[in-house]
Amino acid sequence: MARTALVTGGSRGIGAAISQALKAQGCTVAATYAGNDEAAAKFTEETGIKTYKWNVGSYEDSAAGIAKVEEELGPIDIVVANAGITRDAPFHKMTPQQWQEVIDTNLTGVFNTVHPVWPGMRERKFGRVIVISSINGQKGQFAQVNYAATKAGDLGIVKSLAQEGARAGITANAVCPGYIATEMVMAVPEKVRESIIGQIPAGRLGEPEEIARCVAFLASDDSGFINGSTISANGAQFFV
Numbered sequence: 062m063a064r065t066a067l068v069t070g071g072s073r074g075i076g077a078a079i080s081q082a083l084k085a086q087g088c089t090v091a092a093t094y095a096g097n098d099e100a101a102a103k104f105t106e107e108t109g110i111k112t113y114k115w116n117v118g119s120y121e122d123s124a125a126g127i128a129k130v131e132e133e134l135g136p137i138d139i140v141v142a143n144a145g146i147t148r149d150a151p152f153h154k155m156t157p158q159q160w161q162e163v164i165d166t167n168l169t170g171v172f173n174t175v176h177p178v179w180p181g182m183r184e185r186k187f188g189r190v191i192v193i194s195s196i197n198g199q200k201g202q203f204a205q206v207n208y209a210a211t212k213a214g215d216l217g218i219v220k221s222l223a224q225e226g227a228r229a230g231i232t233a234n235a236v237c238p239g240y241i242a243t244e245m246v247m248a249v250p251e252k253v254r255e256s257i258i259g260q261i262p263a264g265r266l267g268e269p270e271e272i273a274r275c276v277a278f279l280a281s282d283d284s285g286f287i288n289g290s291t292i293s294a295n296g297a298q299f300f301v
């Protein structure tokens with residue numbers, strides 16, 4: 062059955078790979094982005110996937126954007142809350158602004174993305190909610206008190222949503238990527254990145270497509286009994 066999927070932060074990095082994997086699976090996909098118009102236009106041109114611009118940190122913008130997507134593409138069956146940012150700093154240097162920006166996008170952004178689509182999923186008795194968490198929400202990370210807090214929070218969100226949605230045919234699961242070759246990881250100072258790769262038994266960074274395939278499986282009709290779970294894809298860097 063053709064499904065409609067929404068992927069936040071879906072035009073770049075892991076999100077772009079997810080958008081494309083869902084399209085390849087037969088879904089009609091809407092990919093959101095926050096600011097980079099050029100990258101979004103290029104993504105649409107290359108993939109044929111429609112992009113929509115809004116700030117996931119705003120409930121009003123999210124609700125309005127989702128209403129527009131549903132008007133244009135139909136009711137959303139699959140929602141992938143992927144949009145995320147880093148504002149890394151050791152705790153003693155972390156500013157309240159760095160804390161708040163990450164909370165607004167990575168944690169409140171998940172609420173803002175899922176809450177508007179939830180009633181429709183309940184009515185139609187089908188839904189797939191997938192939240193992109195992180196290895197650093199599982200293990201913590203030097204200089205990421207803000208980011209780790211949000212990514213650990215994501216796991217609480219899906220475990221709770223799973224219980225609320227189960228009887229309505231809705232599943233909620235998380236994927237915890239390890240260090241993946243994206244702009245976000247490439248922004249880490251090279252020396253630090255080399256030391257991180259040294260801690261990955263696989264001896265390499267992951268590829269965005271390796272995360273996208275986990276999401277595509279969780280988004281499929283076949284995954285209905287997997288609910289409230291976390292898939293870790295980190296090259297054996299960390300076990301829960």
Ligand code: CAA
Pocket residue numbers: 147149150151154194195196197202203204205208238239240241245246249250253
């Ligand atoms: N463990 C222990 N100590 C560490 C450390 C670590 N992982 N990283 C840095 N330090 C130490 C440094 O050696 C330095 O110690 P000294 O003062 O004794 O030399 C100190 O901590 C850092 O001091 P700085 O003044 O240099 O710190 P800074 O204010 O310049 O910040 C930084 C630098 C932001 C911490 C930078 O090193 C950095 O970006 N680190 C990477 C953090 C990281 O891994 N982020 C993950 C991004 S990818 C992602 O988030 C995706 C995902 O989901 C996996």
